[in-house]
Amino acid sequence: MEHSENELGHLTTKNMVVGAYVALLVLTGVMLCLSRLNTAALSVDWLDVHAIKVTLIMLTALVMGVIISMFLMGLRYESKLLNMTIFASNFVFLLIFVLFTWADTSFRGEIDPTFNQHINFVSPVKAEPAGAQGHSVAP
Amino acid sequence: MATTATTGLPEHHVAHHFDSAQQEFDSNKMGMWLFLASEIMMFGALFVGALIFHTLHPAAFNEGSQHLDWRMGTINTFFLLTSGLTMGLAVIAAQSGRQGAVRLNLVLSILFASGFLVVKFIEYKLKIHHGTLPGRLWHGEGFHDPYVHVFYGLYFVMTGLHGLHVLIGMGLMTWCLIFRASSVQFNRKYFTPVELVALYWALVDLIWVFLFPLLYLIG
Amino acid sequence: MDNSKTFWLPEKASTFTDFVDPAFNLFFWISIFFFGIICFLIVLFTFKYLRRRPEQLASAQITHNLKLELTWTLIPLVIVMALFFVGIKGYFKMRVPPSGFMQVNVTGQKWSWSFAYPSGAVNDTLVVPVNTPVKLVMTSKDVIHSFFIPAFRTKADVLPNRYHALWFQATRTGVFPVECTQYCGTSHSYMWTAVKVVDPDNYKAWLDNASDPAKGKTPAEFGALLYTKRGCSACHSIDGSRIVGPSWKGIFGRQENCGPAGMVMVDEAYLRESMMEPAAKVVNGYQPVMPTYKGVLTDREVDAITAYIKTLK
Amino acid sequence: MIAHVTNNINYLKAKRGFMSWLVTVDHKRIGVMYLASILCFFILGGSFAFMFRLELWSPLKEFLTPDQYNQFFTLHGVIMVFLVVVPGIPAALGNFIVPLQLGAKDLAFPKLNLTSLYLYWLGAIIALYSLVAGHADQGWTMYAPYSLSRNPAVLWMMIAAFFLGFSSILTGLNFLVTIHNMRAPGMTFFRMPLFLWSMYATAIMQIFATPVLAITLVLLLLENFFGIGIFDPALGGDPILMQHFFWFYSHPAVYIIVVPGFGITSELITAFSKKDIFGYNFVAYSSVAIAIIGFVVWGHHMFVAGQSELADFLFSFLTFFTAIPSAIKVFNWTATLYKGSIELKTPMLYALQFLFNFTIGGLTGIILSILSVDIHLHDTYFVVSHFHYVAMGSTMIAFIGGIHYWWPKMTGKMYNEFWGRAAAILVFVGFNVTFFVQLVMGSQGSPRRYYHYMNEFQIYHQISTIGVIILATGLFMALFNLLASLKFGATAPKNPWGARTLEWEEADSPPVLYNFTKTPVVTHGPYAFDTEKA
Structure with a gap:
């Protein structure tokens, strides 16, 4: 009876923590191998291999994030869903923020392409790039 | 104050404005989670800036991250994950009342965290040497993309703010080690300080887990 | 109607x-x-x-x-x-502007507008023919301004280092005020100009005259024209009063105290230098806010403005 | 519950001396200190507005130079937004009333609450220092390239806003944890007074939106010092990205400003018409709905700023949805008056004024979300009048009404009813004369932040200046009436308005140190009034 009376949060067990740690190390290794892939060698014309590599890396990062939040932060064993909703609503708001800002920045100049040019800006990078260094183009 | 036989430290008593220990524990935990929410939103806004910059100037992003040393990033990841492990063990020790194990794990976490900062310092020194500093301080050579200084601006802001949070985490661990571990007996009914520091540290790990691939590996 | x-x-x-x-x-x-x-x-x-x-x-x-x-x-x-x-x-x-619009490049800078026509004419007020779609492609030299014509119900921010555009089609002739509506500093509320809507033939006559403004004018008269069209009037007065920069009245031939640069004689060389590198020798007590006119004013225009300043006693 | 021996002395007399106030962790004292600081800054911010309203009497120079005018409207903006209306109701009245209405002894984290107050004072001191540190003239919106001029006053103002942001986060955090964990026995979520629902919605926004302001300010400061090039267009950045970052906080901020006003109005209208709120669930959920929708609409501030057309469509479509919860609230309040027993005391006058002003504010907001019309109306006095109808006409009026309503509970003194009503009428007349005229001037095409305007707008400016004079007299009359009541006011009974919420029924005026002599048990809803026997 005494034990359940002060049931303050779930009892974190050793194998849960160590298991999460090992899983995270393995996934870091996976991420590294993925990033070392030489996308040029595997290039298949109809497939954007670089984009797939990037998404796979970010997916492994997401899995690691879930492992950390579920096991190390103990969200998995919370009785009430309150802390879980707080944690999840963060990402909902960030998703809204990135989606709408992306909807602006990547769709500018749909009607009038001149809106999308950066004209006569001075980049401190000295090397003479092919791109938009300081040209003032009358549209 | 009931004092336990083993360490002679006083037990924790519930603050006057709380009705029960359970209510105090739940409030503290929810308060910590809300604070972590504001931290996630702060870093999240930086990640949004980085993602938007990534979509606008992918070439600059790739060129910038190629010059980052992924080996140092991996060592840092290892350091942070290991200190996350030791903090988890510290919580387990606190729950079962083993005060000495709590102290040991806290010291280990502080060591690994300082390891992270040392590697981070080396990386920054390397960057200063190469001259790849943000904006006006830039004097790097051999770069082509005109937006690469913005990548390094974002790199320094994100890793700098994360490094500051690692420092704050280390401060919290020392506070927990010196003031709490020696003044109150952790046990099944009271292990909140260690639990909250572990939560904060897990968040620092979580941010680094997303920061590391975004800056180092995607190039 | x-x-x-x-x-x-x-x-x-x-x-x-x-x-x-x-x-x-x-x-x-x-x-x-x-x-x-x-x-x-x-x-x-x-x-x-x-x-x-x-x-x-x-x-x-x-x-x-x-x-x-x-x-x-x-x-x-x-x-x-x-x-x-x-x-x-x-x-x-x-x-979405209709096809066949007439394009005018607008440049906003701290506290004055200037309009560059395809034919090379530059003016500080916008003159457009009636009933023809006009597209203004706008950029700013320093901070964000905003081009607002209340009578046409249209407005668009003018961004530095970027182009932004708005189009309109005037339905009747007349002069309609244009205002800057994005806060841009000290004289933000003085940053006005006007849209003059004229009949197509008057427009053509105006355009020919404006394309070669110096035709049939002495350098001093051409300088007087440039004084308003290039926006000098926004900061320099010709009656001795101080707006943002020093007044041009009686300045030629005078010794001016330029702080670190010491006492400087105001002659052709100093005037040319002040137009090309304004911050080089700033008269004491004034802020170095003047934008550079390098690449904007041709030599003939610089001489015309100098000649005009000489006439201001 | 162990009743402390000092528990029957009221919180004002429990401890004496300056230090007992400075380092108190009692939510009531912190609330009173917040109220005093906020009213001082309201007077300071208001005096800046009063001075440049006088300056605008004619298009020519009255007594301010253009630079001084620019500095005054910037300071009016920064002080009013960051120091008065954003902390305003949650920090001053919320700190005092939330534990009382919940039946709790104090907020969940008293020391954190004191830290929030210290952060507020630190931010306020830095903001005042930026007054003398130079000449901050970039408006409270601090748009990029203009705010990147390394003007020291601007940098200090950014640092001040940074600290005030954290003070706001900590207040929100305290409220959320207290409302979730420390309710009195029997107080379910749907037996909570609606003021707590509005504090709950405000706290959500404070926690999830303010950190983005912190990052925007850090990036702006770094942009000023190192030129990292993320916002500075001359270094390859995108000034519109800065506007996205800024308005992602600042639109929830304007809902942080107005939602507490909804909470107070629900309390006042039910208390003074002795009637249960009409549609409790709808009014409660609409506060939370506004908090959520507030996060998806920030782009309507940038319709003409050079946004992509897709973003303009998205934001215009979503902005219209904010009108629905507001409309529900206004209709429900009006329906609450039906068949009530209405008593036109001072707080009720302010509540009815709130309904009038907020309806105009809401409707002008809908006009501004129509894309084609906003192209004409953006950045004109129409927008200035819209947000003053909502921020001043709704929030500050509800704030003053709330102060009058809880004044007996906070100080134990009753204010003079006649002067209170006279001040309320003067404020109503003054406010509407000042700002309704600006609606007309704005749609006629007069841009905002103009020191020198076209002669055709002079008549509007003059009427508006006269309105400000009336408004200022009304506000000062209300202030003196309240301060005078401290000395000459009659001692307040425990429940002068006959309200049914916990702070009136259980706690006495002014409340004891730990709010209640015995923990209250809630048996009825917050507005369970009886009906007249036929």
Whole structure:
């Protein structure tokens, strides 16, 4: 009876923590191998291999994030869903923020392409790039 | 104050404005989670800036991250994950009342965290040497993309703010080690300080887990 | 078609007013209707149920009525969705210029506008023919400004290092004010110019004259023209009073104290240098805010302005 | 519950001396200190507005130079937004009333609450220092390239806003944890007064939106010092990205400003018409709905700023949805008056004024979300009048009404009813004369932040200046009436308005140190008034 009376949060067990740690190390290794892939060698014309590599890396990062939040932060064993909703609503708001800002920045100049040019800006990078260094183009 | 036989430290008593220990524990935990929410939103806004910059100037992003040393990033990841492990063990020790194990794990976490900062310092020194500093301080050579200084601006802001949070985490661990571990007996009914520091540290790990691939590996 | 100013909206002078004004009036009357209902109900309930006896209680405790709640949720929803489509239809017309528009490049800088025509003419007021679509491609030299013509109901921010555009088609001749509506510093509220809408033939005559402004004029007269068209008048006065920069009255040949550069004689070389590198020798007591005119003024124009300054005693 | 021996002395007399106030962790004292600081800054911010309103009497120079005018409207903006209306109701009245209405002894984290107050004072001191540190003239919106001019006053103002942001986060955090964990026995979520629902919605926004402001300010400061090039267009950045970052906080901020006003109005209208709120669930959920929708609409501030057309469509479509919860609230309040027993005391006058002003504010907001019309109306006095109708006409009026309503509970003194009502009427007349005229001037095409305007707008400016004079007299009359009541006011009974919420029924005026002698048990809803026997 005494034990359940002060049931303050779930009892974190050793194998849960160590298991999460090992899983995270393995996934870091996976991420590294993925990033070392030489996308040029595997290039298949109809497939954007670089984009797939990037998404796979970010997916492994997401899995690691879930492992950390579920096991190390103990969200998995919370009785009430309150802390879980707080944690999840963060990402909902960030998703809204990135989606709408992306909807602006990547769709500018749909009607009038001149809106999308950066004209006569001075980049401190000295090397003479092919791109938009300081040209003032009358549209 | 009931004092336990083993360490002679006083037990924790519930603050006057709380009705029960359970209510105090739940409030503290929810308060910590809300604070972590504001931290996630702060870093999240930086990640949004980085993602938007990534979509606008992918070439600059790739060129910038190629010059980052992924080996140092991996060592840092290892350091942070290991200190996350030791903090988890510290919580387990606190729950079962083993005060000495709590102290040991806290010291280990502080060591690994300082390891992270040392590697981070080396990386920054390397960057200063190469001259790849943000904006006006830039004097790097051999770069082509005109937006690469913005990548390094974002790199320094994100890793700098994360490094500051690692420092704050280390401060919290020392506070927990010196003031709490020696003044109150952790046990099944009271292990909140260690639990909250572990939560904060897990968040620092979580941010680094997303920061590391975004800056180092995607190039 | 009555184009004059109404209580709420300025005079009508562009095709946009055909859908912006009706949209404004449409929702204005909807608001009057709803606002009227709410005010009437508040006043009615307040005085009908005013407490007569000190401890009088409410005559009924009505706590909810789902049907009523749903009605005043769905009706506003339908109205606002209709308004959304009204808004988009008009917005699309305002953003997509018809083909065959005449293009003018606008440059906004701290506290003056300048308009560059394809034929090479540069002017500080916008002269456009009536009933022809005009597209203004705008950029700013320093901070964000905003190009607003109330009579045409159109506005667009002018961004540094980027192009932004707006188009309009004037429906009647006249002179209509243009204002900067994005805060840009000390003289933000003086950053005005005007749109002069003229008949096509007057426009053609004006354009020929404007393309070669120096034709048939002495350098001093051409300098006087440049004094207004290049926006010098925004900061330098010619009657001795101080606006932002030193006044040009009687300045030629005078010794000016330029702080670190010491006492400097105001001659042709100093005037040319002040136009090309304004911050080089700034007269004491003035801020170095003058933008550079390198690549903007041709040599002939610099000489003309110098000649004009000489005439100002 | 162990009743402390000092528990029957009221919180004002429990401890004496300056230090007992400075380092108190009692939520009531912190609330009173917040109220005093906020009213001082309201007077300071208001005096800046009063001075440049006088300056605008004619297009020519009255007594301010253009630079001084620019500095005054910037300071009016920064002080009013960051120091008065954003902390305003949650920090001053919320700190005092939330534990009392919940039946709790104090907020969940008292020391954190004191830290929030210290952060507020630190931010306030830095903001005042930026007054003398130079000449901050970039408006409270601090748009990029203009705010990147390394003007020291601007940098200090950014640092001040940074600290004030954290003070706001900590207040929100305290409220959320207290409302979730420390309710009195029997107080379910749907037996909570609606003021707590509005504090709950405000706290959500404070926690999830304010950190983005912190990052925006950090990036702006770094942009000023190192030129990292993320916002500075001359270094390859995107000034519109800065506007996205800024308005992602600042639009929830304007809902942080107005939602507490909804909470107070629900309390006042039910208390003074002795009637249960009409549609409790709808009013409660609409506060939370506004908090959520507030996060998706920030782009309507940038319709003309050079946004992509897709973003303009998205934001215009979503902005219309904010009108629905507001409309529901206004209709429900009006329906609450039906068949009530209405008593036109001072707080009720302010509540009715709130309904009038907020309806105009809401309707002008809907006009501004129509895309084609906003192209004409953006950045004109129409927008200035819209947000003053909502921020001043709704929030500050509800704030003053709330102060009058809880004044007996906070100080134990009753204010003079006649002067209170006279001040309320003067404020109503003054406010509407000042700002309704600006609606007309704005749609006629007069841009905002103009020191020198076209002669045709002079008549509007003059009427507006006269309105400000009336408004200022009304506000000062209300202030003196309240301060005078401290000395000459009659001692307040425990429940002068006959309200049914916990702070009136259980706690006495002014409340004891730990709010209640015995923990209250809630058996009825917050507005369970009886009906007249026929």
